[in-house]
Amino acid sequence: MTTTVEQILERKSHPVVRDASAAPTDDMHECLLELEAKGEIVLQRIKGDYVEFPTKYGRKKKIPIEHTWHHKSCGHCGHIPGYASSILWLHRQFNLDYHDPTDQTSCTGWNYYASAASNAVGQAAVMSRNFAAAYETGYFPLIHCGTSFGHYKEIREQLVHHKELRDEVRRILDKMGKPLVIPEEIVHYSEWVYAMRERFKERQLVDMSMITATVHPACHYYKIVAEDAIYDPEIYGGQRTAVVTALLESLGINVADYSTWFDCCGFGFRHVLVQRDFTRSFAVLRKIETMKNEVNPDLTVTHDTGCVTTLDKSQFAAKAHDRKVGIPVLSDAQVAALAMGAHPFRVVQFHWHSTDWRPFLEKLGIDWQKYWDEFQGDLELIRSGQKSGITWEDADKPIQLTA
Amino acid sequence: MPTTQENWNPGKAANRHPEATYEEKERLFLEVKNDVRYHDFLYGCYECGICVSACPSARFYDFSPRVIAQAMAREDVERIYDILTEDIWNCAQCFSCVRCPRQNNPGGLITILREVSLKNGLQESKDALQGYSRVIYKVMLKGNQVSPDMLQPDFFPDWGPWVQNFSQNMHVWRKAIPMDSIRGLTDVAWRVERKTLLELYTIWFESGNMDIIKELDESLYDLLVEVMQEELEDA
Numbered sequence: 001m002t003t004t005v006e007q008i009l010e011r012k013s014h015p016v017v018r019d020a021s022a023a024p025t026d027d028m029h030e031c032l033l034e035l036e037a038k039g040e041i042v043l044q045r046i047k048g049d050y051v052e053f054p055t056k057y058g059r060k061k062k063i064p065i066e067h068t069w070h071h072k073s074c075g076h077c078g079h080i081p082g083y084a085s086s087i088l089w090l091h092r093q094f095n096l097d098y099h100d101p102t103d104q105t106s107c108t109g110w111n112y113y114a115s116a117a118s119n120a121v122g123q124a125a126v127m128s129r130n131f132a133a134a135y136e137t138g139y140f141p142l143i144h145c146g147t148s149f150g151h152y153k154e155i156r157e158q159l160v161h162h163k164e165l166r167d168e169v170r171r172i173l174d175k176m177g178k179p180l181v182i183p184e185e186i187v188h189y190s191e192w193v194y195a196m197r198e199r200f201k202e203r204q205l206v207d208m209s210m211i212t213a214t215v216h217p218a219c220h221y222y223k224i225v226a227e228d229a230i231y232d233p234e235i236y237g238g239q240r241t242a243v244v245t246a247l248l249e250s251l252g253i254n255v256a257d258y259s260t261w262f263d264c265c266g267f268g269f270r271h272v273l274v275q276r277d278f279t280r281s282f283a284v285l286r287k288i289e290t291m292k293n294e295v296n297p298d299l300t301v302t303h304d305t306g307c308v309t310t311l312d313k314s315q316f317a318a319k320a321h322d323r324k325v326g327i328p329v330l331s332d333a334q335v336a337a338l339a340m341g342a343h344p345f346r347v348v349q350f351h352w353h354s355t356d357w358r359p360f361l362e363k364l365g366i367d368w369q370k371y372w373d374e375f376q377g378d379l380e381l382i383r384s385g386q387k388s389g390i391t392w393e394d395a396d397k398p399i400q401l402t403a
Numbered sequence: 404m405p406t407t408q409e410n411w412n413p414g415k416a417a418n419r420h421p422e423a424t425y426e427e428k429e430r431l432f433l434e435v436k437n438d439v440r441y442h443d444f445l446y447g448c449y450e451c452g453i454c455v456s457a458c459p460s461a462r463f464y465d466f467s468p469r470v471i472a473q474a475m476a477r478e479d480v481e482r483i484y485d486i487l488t489e490d491i492w493n494c495a496q497c498f499s500c501v502r503c504p505r506q507n508n509p510g511g512l513i514t515i516l517r518e519v520s521l522k523n524g525l526q527e528s529k530d531a532l533q534g535y536s537r538v539i540y541k542v543m544l545k546g547n548q549v550s551p552d553m554l555q556p557d558f559f560p561d562w563g564p565w566v567q568n569f570s571q572n573m574h575v576w577r578k579a580i581p582m583d584s585i586r587g588l589t590d591v592a593w594r595v596e597r598k599t600l601l602e603l604y605t606i607w608f609e610s611g612n613m614d615i616i617k618e619l620d621e622s623l624y625d626l627l628v629e630v631m632q633e634e635l636e637d638a
Contacts, residue, residue: 072584074548078592081580088582100584102594105546105603113496115532116517117539117619120440122610129602150498154511162439172609176602219497226501264459264497271495274534276561278495282459316563346581354565375579382578389578389586 015233018058025227027059031160032182040166041159044135044183051195056227056241062185063195064142066096069134073145074106075305082349083308084144085395086337087189089347092396093340094199099139104130109151110306114269124155124165125172132178142189146304149188150220153228156182188221190243190303191230193332197250205341206364206401209252213335214297214327215244216287216311218304219264244303244332251339256295260286266314267306276314283314284323292324298360300327301335315355328357341398344368345375346390365402416474416482428484434519435475435483435512444511448472454500454509464493468500468509475512483516491516492531524618536623539616543627546603547592551577601638604631 020027036043049065068091076083091098108126112118134141143149159166159182170180193200222229222241232242235249240261248255266282268275288311291297302308312329319325330338334348344350344366350357351372361368378394381387418425435441454468455461461468471490474482491513500509520528542548551573559566569576573589580586584593607613608631617624 072593074542074592076592077582077585078547078549078551079554081577081582081585084585085580085582100582102584102596103599104593105595105599106542106548106592108542108548110548111539111542113514115535115539115619116514116521117532117615118612119518119610119615120438122606122612125606125610126603129606133599158440158443161443165439168610172606175605175609219499223498223501262457262499264495264499266459266495267497268459268495270492270532270535273538278460278463280561281463282495286459286462313559313562313565316565317561346579349580351576352569354563378579379572379575382575390581391586392581395581 012237012239014237016238017233018054018056018231018238020058020060023057023059023227025057026160028156028160028228029059029184032184035160035182040180042135042179042181044131044140044181046140046184047138053191053195053230054232056229056231059227061191061228061230063187063191064140065192065195066091066098067139068096068142068192069099069101069137069139071104071107071130071134071141071143071145071148072100073148073305074110075309076144080305080308080331080349080352082334082347082352083305083331085347085349086331086333086342087144089337089342089395090193090196090200090333090340092392093203093398094196099137101133101137103133107145107148107151109147110269112151113147114273120158120165121168121172123151124159124169127152127155128169128173128180128182129176129178131181131183132173132176134183135179135181140187141183142187142192144189146188146218146220147306149186150224152186153225156186157225186228188243188303190221190332193303193336194230194243194246197247197336200247200336200340201250203398204251204339205398206339206366207252208339208364209254210363211299211360212254212256212295212297213248213299213301214256214258214291214295215248215261216265216300216302216307217241217244217261218302218307221303244301247332247336248301251335253335256297258291258294260290263287265302265307265310267310269306272306272310279310280314280317283310284318284325287311288315288318288327289324291327297327298363299335300329301332302329303332312353312355326355328353328355328360338401341401343375343395343399344371344401346378346395351375371401415477415479416485418481420481420484420488423484425480428480431487431519431523432478432480432483434523435515438515438518440511440515444508444515445472445475446505446507448476448507449505451504454503454507457499457502459495459497459499460493466490466493468494471509471512472503472507487516487520488525488527491520492528518615521615521619529619532619536620540623540627543603543607543616544600544630545591546595546600550589550591552589597634601635604635607631
């Protein structure tokens with residue numbers, strides 16, 4: 001039957017609540033239960049509090065609130081450490097139990113998407129080793145990186161659908177004395193942020209109502225295995241993923257739309273490291289400049305490693321070509337932490353970001369120079385050997401950033 | 404030669420790479436087709452172009468995910484070889500193309516094509532990955548893709564004076580991070596236990612990953628094998 005334009009416009013004119021029974025894809029929860037019943041996998045279940053939210057086709061996804069195993073991101077920890085420390089700082093503010101493991105490797109997905117110098121078995125074994133390591137601790141994996149999240153969802157599908165792949169991965173894991181573990185949900189940290197957003201709002205210390213922000217939804221969050229991303233009928237009418245945008249709206253930020261929201265950031269995996277002409281061009285021409293021309297935001301916010309790096313670092317060179325740039329870039333976790341009084345440098349670590357963030361902090365009424373001077377004092381103590389480094393004891397306490 | 408309006412042939416493609424025999428091209432295609440994921444990634448093609456409209460690489464290169472899905476569906480061996488040698492490294496692997504109404508995954512097909520290209524030592528792929536070997540070395544040996552000490556002004560001049568500033572302050576800035584797992588580290592992103600790294604090395608050997616590295620870069624392979632085997636033997 002032909003769908004008319006009128007029918008499409010009518011459908012888009014009100015929030016969409018989708019019927020899970022009409023979903024066009026396999027329900028991964030059921031597939032995993034079947035494999036567990038056959039003794040093929042160990043299914044790790046969420047222990048303790050969780051919240052359920054609808055995903056793209058109306059199924060429910062459980063998001064654990066605590067007892068989480070923080071699967072860190074290469075890009076966060078290597079190049080944007082305030083991203084990772086903000087996620088943990090938020091947990092600490094609510095005394096939520098978490099585990100920051102060292103028995104974790106990269107998912108190696110960035111390398112795989114950049115070079116293909118691996119294969120399906122190798123990638124599935126890396127994921128399964130990390131999940132087995134989380135299972136051994138009793139904590140449930142919370143994935144920091146959008147690429148790890150997407151990559152693991154895709155590998156989960158491959159493991160579910162291909163017995164030969166499961167057998168081969170199990171053979172490798174046997175050599176380490178580990179079982180083949182798959183968690184009942186693969187959860188991205190931005191989904192946890194989404195689940196916690198009203199609790200953040202209750203503890204908000206910085207008024208953000210004067211800020212206009214754009215959102216860049218991360219490709220590997222909602223395009224790879226698309227049905228497993230959170231969609232909320234109250235956000236964009238359920239037509240786009242709700243994470244990030246819902247948080248910003250809860251914090252009182254004006255979220256402005258722009259025409260190229262679906263475009264990727266230009267990261268490219270290999271390109272960002274060795275062929276950045278593509279990365280810079282795409283990030284500036286299709287994302288930053290479009291945002292600037294259409295809504296001129298104070299900030300753009302995203303929820304993945306590569307997007308923060310690409311959108312932030314690509315802006316400098318474009319100034320030589322008189323392009324319209326100059327939008328600071330943060331993750332949702334950093335914005336939430338800042339709203340709750342996290343120190344801009346000890347926790348949010350603004351100094352690792354290169355596009356000028358000072359006007360944004362000034363608009364919020366934050367005297368960044370005062371906190372920068374304080375941080376410089378920390379660095380002097382470290383340089384002189386009087387202090388080995390900054391600890392959570394230095395960073396935990398929220399501060400009244402605005403007068 | 405890029406595909407243009409003038410040389411576009413909607414039938415099977417002409418032989419643009421006579422340096423390889425048809426049999427060799429067909430063997431490579433069959434290797435792609437026999438990958439366990441191939442049938443999950445290709446269902447047919449309406450030629451609607453939705454994948455192209457969403458594709459960032461199509462905006463900047465002579466590149467089309469639609470052509471790739473089409474060539475695969477038609478099993479056009481000559482054109483698939485063109486794609487293997489000319490196109491695959493332009494893909495940004497963002498997977499915007501998976502909004503395909505036929506549920507195709509052109510990005511996934513490209514992943515398989517890249518793997519086959521590397522496994523068979525195609526020179527075009529070695530050229531595309533020139534300069535990237537140090538990253539492979541890092542992730543396979545240290546268990547992290549990137550590290551702070553990679554941020555050097557020589558490698559990232561386009562990131563502006565920030566890189567110089569960072570580079571000069573890297574050691575003290577890294578100590579000024581509250582997370583125990585990353586504080587003070589400059590050659591890795593976070594601290595990975597030795598036991599964990601040994602398990603990672605086991606995966607690389609057991610999964611056939613090292614064979615791919617050997618085809619890509621023999622000196623990188625020798626270096627990795629020497630370090631990994633020594634560590635595994637010590638353990």
